[in-house]
Amino acid sequence: MSEILTLFSDPTVWAALATLVVMEVVLGIDNLIFISILTNKLPAHQQTKARRIGIGLALILRLGLLGTVAIIARLTNPLFTALGHSFSWRDLILVAGGLFLVWKATKEIHHNVDPDHGPDMFEGSKASLGFASAVGQILVLDLVFSIDSIITAVGMTDHIPVMVIAVIVAVSVMLLAADPLARFIQANPTVVMLALGFLLMIGMALIAEGFGAHVPKGYIYTAMAFSALVEALNMLSRRAKKKR
Template sequence: MMMAWISDPEIWLSLATLSLLEIVLGIDNLVYLAIISNRLPEPMRPLGRRLGLGFAVLTRLGLLASLSWIVGLVEPVFVIWDHPVSWRDIILIGGGTFLVAKATHEIHGSLEGEEDTPAAEGQGGGAAQAASAGLAAVIAQIAVLDIVFSLDSVITAVGMARDLWVMVAAVILASGVMVVAANPLSALIARHPTIKMLALSFLLLIGATLVADGTGFHMPKGYIYFAMAFSLGIEILNLVARRGKRTPVKLRNPVP
């Protein structure tokens, strides 16, 4: 029995294809994780990213473990203007609205918000408490958004693979790629203000797409990811062209 699936090329093709799709569908999660974790004090950022990625893996595996519940999420709950609304739609609309509001708030805070200043000497206890509270807030936001980002990922996995172990393996492989990419992406965003603004614009785009999807206006993800990749490519060319010519604009580090 075991040799049967080991020698079955269709299973391995399904695993490779699904893993690649899971990586692509995890980009929005990774961008949000990089942005929000950079709000933490420098020593706590790696911990925040690890916990955030851990929640992402657990969320996806938990959703896969409850396939009947996932199927039930796409069943209509009520109808508005001839559009059947399911729990999936409600979650996507809520998550998309939160992303748009969060990205707008981050853009304002980075450009015109109140600057966060290091705690004065002798206030170490208060600073530690504030850092712990900030970490808890960041993890809570990541955990909530993980549910939203995981829905399409898991629904795609259920639609593409017959075997549960293939879905689980694809999720774990994609999560491994996210673990490797999280720190370099966060460092890139923190080092280049224009990349941070571009990443926040991506979150606005992703949030608007989630709201549109939840209200019945489906936009193929390929267009969204192509627009993101094209914009990022142009910005990388700009960074290379400007390298060493002038000091980049310094964004504010807004108060959490």
């Protein structure tokens, strides 16, 4: 306990904690959008429960990964070389997660834009997505985002207590924002397509990262913020027209 008090008496530690909390919250947006879209396909009485389980699993995964920081750090060691790039376990996980996101977002977009997708396209109806299937898919993306988050955190600070606090704060914010975000997405069909576009972009960025092409996160989130701003203006315009 005295070591922790001594640690947090250092102003640089507080600065690192604040930076890490912001970074973890921003990185959690990707995960939260996916959870919101997926759980909205469940029956209404299961949606909140699925979100809480999904976000709870994200917390458990990240805290568990923090307990194996030495192993996580080794995930960046090269395994083999192909196409002029040395692939590590982290690269393979990012590529697999990116492909999963692109596949999932593409199927969702097809389901939303095809007026005659048939009774069996994309599991048929909203209620046909099983609870266990939804939680399983959330767990897959939780793992990808958690590994990327922890590796980024390890690069920012060497202090485990700082990482633990940042993860807990970020996941708590996700938990508070999950239901309002899901309701907002469900109430605004055009926002669903925008969010799916975000998932496609994030999936492609993960694949590019896995192949060694670093895409600055600032570019991605600036594009997302700009798109969200344009959509907000469109929503205000539609409301004004309805009032008139």
